[in-house]
Amino acid sequence: MASSLSVLVILCLAASASAQLSPTFYSRSCPRAMATIKAAVTAAVAREPRMGASLLRLHFHDCFVQGCDASVLLNDTATFTGEQTALPNVGSIRGFTVVDNIKAQVEAVCPRTVSCADILAVAARDSVVALGGPSWRVLLGRRDSTTANLSLANSDLPAPTLDLANLTAAFARKGLSRTDLVALSGAHTIGLAQCLNFRGHIYNDTNVNPAFATLRRANCPAAAGNGDGNLAPLDTTTATVFDNAYYTNLLARSGLLHSDQQLFNGGATDGLVRTYASTPTRFNRDFGAAMITMGNISPLTGSQGQIRLACSRVN
Numbered sequence: 496m497a498s499s500l501s502v503l504v505i506l507c508l509a510a511s512a513s514a515q516l517s518p519t520f521y522s523r524s525c526p527r528a529m530a531t532i533k534a535a536v537t538a539a540v541a542r543e544p545r546m547g548a549s550l551l552r553l554h555f556h557d558c559f560v561q562g563c564d565a566s567v568l569l570n571d572t573a574t575f576t577g578e579q580t581a582l583p584n585v586g587s588i589r590g591f592t593v594v595d596n597i598k599a600q601v602e603a604v605c606p607r608t609v610s611c612a613d614i615l616a617v618a619a620r621d622s623v624v625a626l627g628g629p630s631w632r633v634l635l636g637r638r639d640s641t642t643a644n645l646s647l648a649n650s651d652l653p654a655p656t657l658d659l660a661n662l663t664a665a666f667a668r669k670g671l672s673r674t675d676l677v678a679l680s681g682a683h684t685i686g687l688a689q690c691l692n693f694r695g696h697i698y699n700d701t702n703v704n705p706a707f708a709t710l711r712r713a714n715c716p717a718a719a720g721n722g723d724g725n726l727a728p729l730d731t732t733t734a735t736v737f738d739n740a741y742y743t744n745l746l747a748r749s750g751l752l753h754s755d756q757q758l759f760n761g762g763a764t765d766g767l768v769r770t771y772a773s774t775p776t777r778f779n780r781d782f783g784a785a786m787i788t789m790g791n792i793s794p795l796t797g798s799q800g801q802i803r804l805a806c807s808r809v810n
């Protein structure tokens with residue numbers, strides 16, 4: 496009995512691929528990888544602060560669709576359909592040129608060694624740090640997919656129209672807790688959103704600060720199709736600083752997306768929003784921990800997948 500139990504434990508450990516990721520994965524094979532990525536991210540964010548937000552979001556949109564395997568980076572070809580035309584991605588995700596540039600620099604120092612999936616994970620962390628946020632130890636050793644999944648991208652990336660129950664369920668399907676949901680949503684302390692994604696919230700929802708609604712309506716006309724692409728900051732107070740203002744905004748009923756304000760709407764997550772608003776150190780700690788958990792979603796490891804030579808296409 497005891498031995499069959501230990502066999503079971505060993506099997507479980509072997510099945511959990513995240514156990515194979517390690518913070519020192521490249522310390523022998525590519526000791527310059529981390530510094531190369533960091534320098535490129537820091538330069539890109541200095542050029543355009545929003546790029547930090549865009550790179551962070553790419554890692555999220557990668558991990559939620561068949562795991563953190565860089566599937567989001569694959570371009571469509573005549574014979575291959577990737578994830579970039581999925582509704583949550585099209586006309587919205589950005590940063591591909593920066594990722595291609597980072598990959599080229601990393602290939603120059605260590606050919607065929609560092610995966611695009613790991614570059615996304617490290618770039619997300621370095622982006623947060625470049626904008627003044629917390630750091631964490633990124634686990635490494637992911638490999639890149641040879642496939643992508645358009646229909647999974649449409650079904651598994653949460654929509655801004657979701658309510659708290661459906662947001663919680665979408666995260667639970669990826670093994671993420673309610674705390675992870677609230678902490679990771681704090682990523683919306685940086686970056687921009689298009690009018691079409693917050694129009695319903697500022698015109699139709701009741702849990703909205705009236706002055707905030709008026710402010711955002713000024714550049715987001717009520718009629719669908721009018722000014723759909725007009726941009727507004729997700730964090731109305733400090734859009735290019737990675738701080739905890741996202742949560743103080745929620746307390747003031749000034750979340751930009753319906754899904755944001757759902758986290759402070761009289762439900763089970765109100766308490767955690769209050770905690771993160773009052774205690775930035777708790778937010779920073781939980782955000783880093785949740786990023787590590789998200790980065791562990793179904794990685795390809797060992798001999799699975801490949802190390803792509805260019806992130807936008809399979810070898």
Ligand code: HEM
Pocket residue numbers: 545547548549551552555586587588589653654655656657662679680682683685686687688689690692729752754
């Ligand atoms: C909780 C469910 C989430 C929903 C419904 C959601 C939805 C959205 C939407 C609709 C936008 C604006 C896109 C546009 O208008 O083009 C956006 C932007 C963004 N999201 Fe989320 N998101 C969620 C969670 C996350 C998570 C977990 C992260 C990262 C950890 C993240 C990071 C970002 C960032 C940084 C931006 C700004 C990107 C930029 O300016 O380029 N989001 N999100």
